[in-house]
Amino acid sequence: MSDPAQTPSRRSLFQMIGTVAGSAAMYHAMTVLGHAAESPFNGPIKLSAPPPGTSVLVLGAGIAGMVAAMELRDAGYRVQVLEYNNRPGGRNWSLYGGDVYTELGGATQTVRFDPGQYINPGPWRIPYHHQGILHYVNRLNVALEPFTQVNYNAYVHSTKMFGGKPVRYREVQADFHGHVAELLAKCTRQNALDQTLSKEDRELLLTALKDWGALDANYEYGKNLISAERRGYDIDPGGGLDPEPAPSEPRAMSDMLRSGLWAAIGAGHSYDMQSSIFQPKGGMGQIGKAFGKALEPLIQYNAKVIDIHQDAGGVTVAYVDSRSGGERRTATADWCVCTIPASILSQIPMNVGGPMRAAIDHLPYMASLKVGLQFKRRFWEEDECIYGGHTYTNQSNRVIGYPMWDYFSKGKGVLLGAYTFGREAFIAAARSPEQRIEDALECGARIHPQYRAEYECGVAVAWHRVPWALGCAGEWSDEGREQHYNNLCALDGRIILAGEHASRLAAWQEGSVTSALDAVERLHKRVMNA
Amino acid sequence: MIKIANGIAPRLSIAILLAALAPPARADTAAPAPEPRNPFEQQAGAEIYNGVCQGCHMPDARGASGAGAYPALARDRNLEIAAYPVAIVLKGQKAMPGFGNYFTDEQIANVVNYTRPRFGNHYRGKVPPADVKAMR
Numbered sequence: 094m095s096d097p098a099q100t101p102s103r104r105s106l107f108q109m110i111g112t113v114a115g116s117a118a119m120y121h122a123m124t125v126l127g128h129a130a131e132s133p134f135n136g137p138i139k140l141s142a143p144p145p146g147t148s149v150l151v152l153g154a155g156i157a158g159m160v161a162a163m164e165l166r167d168a169g170y171r172v173q174v175l176e177y178n179n180r181p182g183g184r185n186w187s188l189y190g191g192d193v194y195t196e197l198g199g200a201t202q203t204v205r206f207d208p209g210q211y212i213n214p215g216p217w218r219i220p221y222h223h224q225g226i227l228h229y230v231n232r233l234n235v236a237l238e239p240f241t242q243v244n245y246n247a248y249v250h251s252t253k254m255f256g257g258k259p260v261r262y263r264e265v266q267a268d269f270h271g272h273v274a275e276l277l278a279k280c281t282r283q284n285a286l287d288q289t290l291s292k293e294d295r296e297l298l299l300t301a302l303k304d305w306g307a308l309d310a311n312y313e314y315g316k317n318l319i320s321a322e323r324r325g326y327d328i329d330p331g332g333g334l335d336p337e338p339a340p341s342e343p344r345a346m347s348d349m350l351r352s353g354l355w356a357a358i359g360a361g362h363s364y365d366m367q368s369s370i371f372q373p374k375g376g377m378g379q380i381g382k383a384f385g386k387a388l389e390p391l392i393q394y395n396a397k398v399i400d401i402h403q404d405a406g407g408v409t410v411a412y413v414d415s416r417s418g419g420e421r422r423t424a425t426a427d428w429c430v431c432t433i434p435a436s437i438l439s440q441i442p443m444n445v446g447g448p449m450r451a452a453i454d455h456l457p458y459m460a461s462l463k464v465g466l467q468f469k470r471r472f473w474e475e476d477e478c479i480y481g482g483h484t485y486t487n488q489s490n491r492v493i494g495y496p497m498w499d500y501f502s503k504g505k506g507v508l509l510g511a512y513t514f515g516r517e518a519f520i521a522a523a524r525s526p527e528q529r530i531e532d533a534l535e536c537g538a539r540i541h542p543q544y545r546a547e548y549e550c551g552v553a554v555a556w557h558r559v560p561w562a563l564g565c566a567g568e569w570s571d572e573g574r575e576q577h578y579n580n581l582c583a584l585d586g587r588i589i590l591a592g593e594h595a596s597r598l599a600a601w602q603e604g605s606v607t608s609a610l611d612a613v614e615r616l617h618k619r620v621m622n623a
Numbered sequence: 624m625i626k627i628a629n630g631i632a633p634r635l636s637i638a639i640l641l642a643a644l645a646p647p648a649r650a651d652t653a654a655p656a657p658e659p660r661n662p663f664e665q666q667a668g669a670e671i672y673n674g675v676c677q678g679c680h681m682p683d684a685r686g687a688s689g690a691g692a693y694p695a696l697a698r699d700r701n702l703e704i705a706a707y708p709v710a711i712v713l714k715g716q717k718a719m720p721g722f723g724n725y726f727t728d729e730q731i732a733n734v735v736n737y738t739r740p741r742f743g744n745h746y747r748g749k750v751p752p753a754d755v756k757a758m759r
């Protein structure tokens with residue numbers, strides 16, 4: 094959420110409206126929603142049988158590497174996977190009680206969560222249109238449950254507005270939409286849109302605005318039972334001789350604008366954040382685990398790749414034990430699918446052409462932080478009726494995410510206490526895990542005063558410190574894509590790259606899947622034409 | 624880690640800055656938060672090093688290594704020519720993001736001037752902010 098801006102210009106006002114409602118939606122008010130774009134995933138791939146004995150080395154056992162390994166194996170290739178970690182999944186990863194995580198610099202955290210509790214330090218949600226990753230989730234029999242992106246009863250919070258008190262998301266959305274609708278209705282009725290819309294359309298627009306913004310008969314947004322149906326009541330309707338319902342008081346338009354709170358209510362509007370969204374039961378890491386099991390004998394763990402060399406005869410990869418270093422070993426194959434993140438690959442000698450090398454060297458990785466906090470009781474549910482979803486704040490923790498499983502269970506729960514990018518995440522990476530947790534507690538306690546009394550333990554993952562990733566995800570610019578993306582993805586001799594970084598779905602597992610499938614198909618075609 | 628022969632900054636990748644300031648809409652970001660230019664309030668070199676750089680280069684600039692590595696800036700002969708660290712901080716290189724849009728000329732000069740005579744390095748002379756500006 095951005096800080097309060099100065100009084101916004103007309104233009105920035107409409108930009109805000111665009112952010113919140115979608116510009117087309119505001120302009121035409123009631124245009125039919127656009128048709129969802131087709132997923133690039135076209136169903137399971139089917140590769141013909143390769144020449145007997147054809148071999149492929151897959152580097153990295155994240156989602157991309159394991160999708161590639163599975164499809165190649167199924168087609169009849171001899172497949173070997175080399176993985177730095179002692180587990181499958183890569184960034185697909187959940188932390189449970191008993192897990193030990195050592196970050197770069199040496200700080201070691203032992204997770205002390207109770208059984209059944211966990212945090213996803215990396216991926217946590219799968220939008221319904223990510224049909225590629227969903228295909229493998231189903232193929233591997235990983236159980237899914239709903240992920241709640243938007244919770245109308247969670248909070249939006251700014252330390253600078255409303256006495257620093259959090260405000261319910263529901264109220265912010267109702268007030269922002271209501272005031273915008275009222276303004277636009279006023280413009281329409283004062284003939285400001287006569288050049289733009291026909292008379293008939295203007296009348297339809299007024300009807301739509303009344304409905305969309307919860308306006309009264311005079312096209313005004315105010316304290317009444319119409320707006321209460323959106324923003325909630327001071328006294329909720331009840332039964333029998335309960336008191337009569339009483340509406341709540343809307344906040345002023347300028348407060349809405351100046352607070353910057355409007356920025357948070359767009360969170361669920363983008364294509365990737367729209368319902369339905371899913372999460373694997375028991376943690377996102379269940380997908381990686383299931384993949385690992387299905388590929389068991391093929392994956393060699395604790396193998397740190399240090400050199401990749403191709404020549405006319407094949408590909409030779411040198412690696413050492415990632416724990417002890419020691420003796421240099423080699424693996425060879427006819428072909429290589431490399432899914433090592435570009436952040437790390439930029440440091441590994443590999444004889445590919447200049448264009449691919451330039452592409453790899455071009456890509457820095459984003460900063461990101463997640464903090465998991467275990468509390469003795471689920472006070473957000475018990476005291477505040479918040480079941481899943483997120484609270485947004487202008488503080489350095491940015492987000493509080495509520496657990497989206499085991500609702501109403503008596504006992505403990507783990508909150509996502511911070512989820513940040515950019516500035517906040519850079520600063521967090523420079524701090525110790527204990528400092529990151531303390532900061533998340535300090536911020537959270539301003540929203541939920543129960544924090545300090547109920548807190549038990551936590552874990553903090555700053556992605557630039559993750560030894561096998563060196564960052565959250567590739568940070569492509571438009572110019573970078575233009576210049577380097579095709580070169581990154583092109584087959585270079587016997588080597589092809591795949592992974593999140595080799596996709597147009599930055600920081601999504603769907604990018605890893607579609608990238609791996611595309612790489613495998615192109616590689617296979619090359620093999621069959623050899 | 625790159626090694627340079629003649630004190631001239633080697634191939635610098637094109638800085639990717641805007642995306643850093645406003646996370647791309649397509650990435651998994653919970654709340655889109657457009658960041659202002661120069662978001663870091665730290666001014667002194669020590670504050671900037673401890674508040675940002677040490678996230679990768681580590682306390683005491685000792686570097687770190689896992690599947691990939693962050694180079695030590697301690698006893699680092701590549702710091703000899705000040706223009707080199709200035710260019711790296713401005714534009715980034717490989718896994719090091721460019722910080723050109725994150726820091727003012729003064730901030731970059733301060734952190735470079737903090738690093739070069741410290742951590743076992745003994746390089747004298749200060750980069751003025753104007754030199755940073757000229758390299759943008």
Ligand SMILES: Cc1cc2nc3c(=O)[nH]c(=O)nc-3n(C[C@H](O)[C@H](O)[C@H](O)COP(=O)(O)OP(=O)(O)OC[C@H]3O[C@@H](n4cnc5c(N)ncnc54)[C@H](O)[C@@H]3O)c2cc1C
Pocket residue numbers: 152153154155156157158175176177178181182183184185214215216217218219396397398399432433434437461462463556561562564565566591592593594599600601602603604605651690691
């Ligand atoms: C904070 C955060 C939030 C995210 N949120 C979501 C989300 O909600 N939904 C979603 O779908 N996606 C999300 N993502 C993105 C998702 O995690 C990635 O796109 C995906 O997991 C990447 O898979 P991959 O196989 O491409 O790379 P990785 O998972 O990184 O796999 C690469 C593998 O290579 C290994 N490796 C590295 N170096 C070496 C070496 N030298 N030798 C051998 N092996 C090596 C690594 O250990 C790793 O296992 C998020 C990511 C982060 C960090």
